[in-house]
Amino acid sequence: MSAKHFTRPFNGVWRCHFSSAPWRRTASNRGDGRTASASAAATAARQLPRWSGRSVFALSATAGLLGFGLAASGLEGPPKRTVVLFDTKITSPNYASLDELEAALREIRREIGMDEDIISVDPEDLHAHGYSEWSTTNPDGLPVAVAYPRSTEQVSIIARVCHKYRVPIIPYSGGSSLEGNFSAPYGGISVDFAYMDQIIQFNREDMDIIVQPSIGWQDLNENLSKMGSGLFFPVDPGPSAKIGGMIGTNCSGTNAVKYGTMKDWVVNLTVVLADGTVIKTRRRPRKSSAGYNLNGIFVGSEGTLGLVTEATLKLAVIPEDFSVAVVTFPTIRDAASAAAEVMQTGVPVAAMEIMDEVQMKVVNLGGATAPRVWKETPTLFFKFSGTKAGVKENIGVVQKITKSHKGGTFEFAKDQNEQRLLWSARKESLWSMLALRKEGEEVWSTDVAVPFSRLADIIEVSKKEMDDLGLFASILGHIGDGNFHESIIYNRQKPEERKKVEICVDNMVKRALDMEGTCTGEHSIGWGKKESLLLEVGPETLAVMRQIKQALDPLWIMNPGKIMDLP
Template sequence: MSAKHFAGRLPSAWRRAFSTSSPFKKPVTKNGAGSERAWFNPAYRQPGWTGRSVVALTATAGLLGFGLAAASLQGPPKRAVTLLDSKMPTPQYASMDELEDALKEIRREISKKGEEEDIISTDPEDLLSHGYSEWSTTNPDGLPVAVAYPRSTEQVSTIARICHKYRVPIIPYSGGSSLEGNFSAPYGGISVDFAFMDQIIQFNKDDMDIVVQPSIGWQDLNEQLSRMGSGLFFPIDPGPSAKIGGMIGTNCSGTNAVRYGTMKDWVINLTVVLADGTVIKTRRRPRKSSAGYNLNGLFVGSEGTLGLVTEATLKLAVVPEEFSVAVVTFPTIRDAASVAAEVMQTGIPIAAMEIMDEVQMRVVNLGGATAPRVWKEMPTLFFKFAGTKGGVKENISRVQAITKRNKGSNFEFAKDLREQQLLWSARKESLWSMLAMRKEGEEVWSTDVAVPFSRLADIIEISKKEMDDLGLFASILGHIGDGNFHESIMYNRQNKEELDKVQKCVKNMVQRALDMEGTCTGEHAIGWGKKDSLLLEVGPDTLAVMKQIKSSLDPLWIMNPGKIMDIP
């Protein structure tokens, strides 16, 4: 889709000319369905969070309790009334005139506080890149009407406060590599890109933690820690272009998850800008605390629907004394998955364990990203070992014994750092290799599920057979050590038969995972694309609780609306 067609993706009430005279351009980084009726009713307002609002809310709750108690004295109703039955008003977002007023006010206030450069862009290419993603499995109609590039928490607070005043949707943006339409703009609004907020704020070596801004990439963070000779690193390692803000928003993980867990396990404290511009910190800097609600757990994984993270205090880990990487092939995908389950069940402390099927190995060979290395095109397990020299040697020996009992062959482990990078590169280049093979009009649908690892061999075998039976060009890969795997499917969206097959395949994979007590997403989050799957997974009452939390923190539903759950 070219930039000149971007206007067709805007909500219909906002399809009008924009000034593109601003000299602002988005910085270059190293890593590279709303309807018209939703944009009227300018009289609609909701007050900010004031003391009077809190009193009114408390009084309302008291009256509700009194009413329910009185009703109970007159006999039970046919169905008990619960908190989850409360109705939420349909959000009424800003008109075009109000949106323009909001942009003017943001510019005016930011300038008044000493910022000389215009932080707002309405350039068509900027709007397109912040509302449409070739990575994503779904791209709902609509683009943001402006992109804001704040430089500080204070500026983010100003943006949020003014957007709250005018009821303008706010969509956070960091790495831009999410896969489920997480940063799409179906209701227009302002995309808040944290590209200028990519610094280390404070490094506490003795405490093994670090305070960073949201747009620093995890790889850049580890490079800086290495240059400082810290002996520490941040162990969560998703795709190479991922940045800390998006990693927090999706509770991502990566290849190291089997040893180090997911993003939620490494967040100590967050600075968050709420929907009305209020700035909070979720807790203080000790690694443990039992003081009040676990607000980290609330904001991590919330995809910007509850607030905008502007700083994060993260735990760091000690760089292990020894690393090694091993690769082993199997005759079938089930054999490989069975080995993974046995490795976990015997408690061998591996650092990472990844799986790729024969199709994905062929894709890597064809893509040439790891040339001159040519891989055996068979189901393959990749192991990463870390620890002391003696521990790594022992763990390699134990894994070798397990793979031998389960038809594993061609066991190869790295002898030095160069070989480690070479062996591991096939796994890290997997998605890029698939994307590189696209022909004109083709896309890659990449999605994931996770199950208890005792069921992993079953779901992988059945899912792979279905893809083959449907005649799809598709591969299986994933973080097999924690029961998480991905399907990457090549298809042409304009070919209805192909699209129907892909959608059927993905729907069946999700349902299969849920039937096995799994989850519809292990690390890609819900975004726009998996809302129906979330409802199947948690049920209407649990989803209603999420909606109540959302409404409490964001009563106007302006924070990344339409993600995780539909607007009321």
């Protein structure tokens, strides 16, 4: 039974009284780079009943209040084996009553100051912060309100007040996560860092930079380029990703094969803990062996342990030379086998991506590289970088390897503009898939990663199972580090289609785990892959994670229901 079913009788019964009118922020004046997705969410929201801020608050609050009780009636799924370490008792969370929710919002407004539009209860805002068209899973429930802090101090106030009244806190950055990472199944306050998007300090000589969480990685690199720094930030997930979300999910992107993932580029963090306490994880040297590696705890924690308000990031030197090329193969297995050998040979490619014939068709349909049209067969994308001599040598080695796996002739981007267009076609592949949807359709996109030696096996089997669905489905991914994605278009109005896709994705995850892989290489766990995480690490390891969560967030208010179920 859904949360909506439980809350329906209360619609219009409870009323919330505020001294100020609800504040509206539209996609056009949002100013945080989320225009496309926010606009889509707003459009969807406009199709909902036109509630007032008060009635939405009441309905969302009811959903939040009932959320924990609903766990027993199916929201969290069937009971799972739970391991408790060291005889430590972990108590069930007891979230705020409606009166306490109202009191918390009043107190936040009062402490921060009524002159700033810090809190929104606008229906479209709530919908945009509780539902994502990107995500494969959207649990019932919306946040009660959205907070827009401007500083670490304001985030600390929000956390302290929410801790006092036991109000759930859900961090929101770029809004492009794929596993329900910022959903609000227990109501609460969504903390949107849209106004915290600045570069705080650039240390050119030290090759690091201190930033706020809502600056996008592309905006960061654009600023570094304008400053003539000769440096760049190499972690490159989806174009709309922002640093806060990238830290929360330990994301990677196409450059991971050379530069690693987000965890490798974080020097230190400023974190607001559940009770409002502000800490720094380290100081600014690139290496330190002083105490526990707290960066390793907070990076990838999805806001379940604290809210990141500042990050010191390492920067890399822009290479002297670049080259981008594609090479086609008769089968997806041939392409995957070639990719594995490139890595096993130790060729220092800057990036290596795979697209099947369906995804290459999507590139052509999208027209991103028009008038150039690419062969619609399984294809490897390569990026080479370094010195001119090094790039030339690496291209020669990779050409020999791909030829031995039935690869065709290398097609190189003719100039820098075509390099950019070609690589952007790969980077925006999910956007291209979303653009092909018809009314009622959604895209299910998820990822796994396996050791190199099993790449060809899992991709070949997964590709065949996807093709057998009879749906528009493709494989693509960061094959250079064993990470690939399935993207499948299905009609949400046809339960039989969704069921087929669920089974296909579930099989892919189990297949990856059987091959000593992981259920997610870069999308993180969120709401959608909690059962997969349990299968991957086992109940004892999950119990250790639960103990860390309990120690830092004893009230379980920080992004509850993500990574692990409530106790």
